[in-house]
Amino acid sequence: MKIRSDGTLYTIGAVAAIGIIASSYLAVQGMSKNSEIESLLQERNALLKEMNNKSAELTTASTTILELRTEFDDLKADLEDLADDYRDEKDKNDEFEDQIRGLAGTLGDLDKLAKTDKELLAKYSKVYFLNENYIPTKLKKIDDKYIQEGKNDQYFHASAIDHLEDMFKAAARDDIDLKVVSAYRSFDEQTSLKGQYTQVYGTGANTFSADQGYSEHQLGTTIDITVESVSGAYESFAQTEAYAWLQKNAYKYGFILSYPEGNTFYVFEPWHWRFVGTELARDLDRKNDSFYDLDQRELDEYLLNFFD
Ligand SMILES: [Zn+2]
The missing domain is CATH 1.20.5 (Single alpha-helices involved in coiled-coils or other helix-helix interfaces)
Structure with a gap:
């Protein structure tokens, strides 16, 4: 500056x-x-x-x-x-x-x-008595093809006949041709049958034929069975294949042998089969018991499902 x-x-x-x-x-x-x-x-x-x-x-x-x-x-x-x-x-x-x-x-x-008829599981053999007026609630004719030749029409309990026919059909499938000799027998029929047996066999008839009123046949649920090969010799039915088949299979259809070998009521009746319902028949088979050795009370427990 x-x-x-x-x-x-x-x-x-x-x-x-x-x-x-x-x-x-x-x-x-x-x-x-x-x-x-x-x-x-x-x-x-x-x-x-x-x-x-x-x-x-x-x-x-x-x-x-x-x-x-x-x-x-x-x-x-x-x-x-x-x-x-x-x-x-x-x-x-x-x-x-x-x-x-x-x-x-x-x-x-x-x-x-x-x-359900209580008689159907009652024991009838000498000791037990079925009233002469007793008749099954309803009977149905058994198909002729199951009846032994020469026999009259045969009747079975209507509510159990399906079981009977199922058993006969099953046997036929195994080539066993079962025939009914006798099914339902009324009190009177049993009287006349016993009369005939007694004429022929005397008091010996008591060992194989029930007196009227004691027969399971009056229930309508019992049948005598045979096959053609046996013809009239019913005792030999035990040696047939048919008998072996029944022993193995009958219980499945509710049938039992009332008087098996060694029973204390009658002689062994291999031909005589009674329907007792599949439940009881199965239990008897499983336990290897026989119907007449069971208590009546025990048997009655099976009434409920008798026809099932
Ligand atoms: Zn019989």
Whole structure:
């Protein structure tokens, strides 16, 4: 810088001028900053207000949500109670239904039992007596093809005849041609038959022929069986294949040998088969028991499913 008398002044003047310009610039600058700050403040206030509003709204909303939530929980609890009640009711109903079903079953059994002729599992041999007026509830004619040639029509208990025919069919499938010699015999028929036997055999007839009223044939569930090869010699039936087949299979159809070898009631009667129901016949076969050696009480337990 050149120092001159006027120059000095000039320099001071220049510095002052710059100062004025700068300060007015700053003043302008300051003014514009102020208005910016003010607008920012306004903006901030607006935002704060909005925030307050939002927060108030949020508080209201969360209160509503809480209320709804409580309401929902209450509803849920009510529904659960209802469901519980429903389950309880249902359980009670189911239990009741079971009871009813059980009762119906018991009644059904009792009814079935009441309708099953108790004589059908009674023991008849010398000691036990079947009334002269006794006749089976219903008889059905046995198909002629199963009857020994030259014999009259033969009848069997209508409710058990299917078992009889099933057995004859099964035997036929194994080439065993079973024939019925005699099935149902009434009291009178038995009387006349015993009379004939007694004429021929005297008191010896007692060992193989039952007196009237003691014969299982009067029940309608007993048959005398033979095969052609045996013709009249029924004792020899024990040596036939047919007898062996019956011993092995008859129980499956509910038939048993009433008087097996060594029994204390009659002589061995290999031809004489009695229907006692498949349940009892099966048990007798499994335990190797004979019908007449069982207690009457024990036998009676099989009455319920006799014809099944
Ligand atoms: Zn017989």
